[in-house]
Amino acid sequence: MLNRSTAADPDRLVTPRDGSGLRVAIVSDAAPERNGVGAYYQDLADHLKSAGARVELVAPRYRAGSWYGGFALPLPGDPTQKILVPFPSLVSRRVHRLNPDVVVVPTPGPYGMLGMHLARRLGADLVVGFHTHFERLTGLFTDWGLGGHIAQAYLKACHRLLFRQSDLVLANSDDMVAVARRIGAGRVSLMGTPIARRFLDREPVSAGGSVERVLFAGRLAPEKNIETVVEAARRLPDIEFLVAGDGPLRPWVQEQCRTLPNLSQVGWVKRARVLALIDSVDALVLPSQVESFGTIALEAMARARTVLVSPACGILSWDLLSRGLFTIHDDEHLADALVRVRDLDPAIRERKARIARDAAIEINRRNLDHWLTILGGDHSSTVDARR
Secondary structure, eight states: OOOGGGGGOHHHHHOOSOOTTOEEEEEOSSOTTTSHHHHHHHHHHHHHHHTTOEEEEEOOEEETTEEESSEEEEETTEEEEEEEEOOHHHHHHHHHHHOOSEEEEOOSSHHHHHHHHHHHHHTOEEEEEEOOOHHHHHTTOGGGTHHHHHHHHHHHHHHHHHHHHOSEEEESSHHHHHHHHHHTOSSEEEOOOOOOHHHHHSOOOOOOSSOOEEEEESOOSGGGTHHHHHHHHHHOTTSEEEEEOOSTTHHHHHHHHHHOTTEEEEEOOOHHHHHHHHHTOSEEEEOOSSBSSOHHHHHHHHTTOEEEEOTTBGGGGOHHHHTTOEEOOTTOOHHHHHHHHHTSOHHHHHHHHHHHHHHHHHHHHHHHHHHHHHHTTOTTOOOOOOO
């Protein structure tokens, strides 16, 4: 177990070294408010700025139900998401004004491909973040038909081009490192995940000694295995379940909420409200079929919550973090896993929660240190965040 004193001084942990002099452009197709990748780079940008770096985050924006930053195209299979084709002159102007040493591209969409082009034109290093195995993800949407095959082909081609042009590819789990190498990444390394400062700076609210209120937060889509959350609510009427998020399964979830009094759907939640939502529950569940990491699980760990994840979640590949998590067994339904954890001695769950928060603080410190090292030009650096 990590030393408890580390949790008492988050400022010391979130700024491990001086980043002044660094100029970093992050060019991403993921809006900061809409998904885990968007949240990752918003949090990373904030931490880098606090360390003294100059950072420009160039990405679409989603505000009050509208998309900004380019010409919006529908995302196949999910009417709640959009792909934006940026205005090249506007993006180019922002990136040229910064004149970055490094361009970070976390997505293979139009923004990401433009970021790759600008990095090469400016002579900047290109670091590619590989967060989502899109090709596997689209395989879950069997009703896409021809659109699914076209999407897979496009994503694979863009990833290959990004990887070939990159100076370094960073992935957030061992499985994703292996996938990146198969797709064609030459130099690939492991990266950790940042956490918004407010999750670390504020002391967590006590969750109490029972498991009576459970949260699922994420995209309402097949890969998240949301059906098991609904079934758990049906089997465990004495536990209140909250579902936060948006996606193609939202109408189905809303229909289930009408039939189950202990199941509530709170819709898409702004990032500023996520902390309060996590603090309001006893446990968070992430039963995903495909989950390259699971940022929401890490955020719940930072708030000292009981967290249950499926074996498919990449967060389990980090030894430091897995000690603070409960795993849903391969042959176990989420409902049974919740009963198993609920029936534990409350002192065991409390100890696990303390381990989880300490591990989240430490992983954030090491990850920021790793990013600052990489952005400073040491592309051989590996994040030391396993043990």
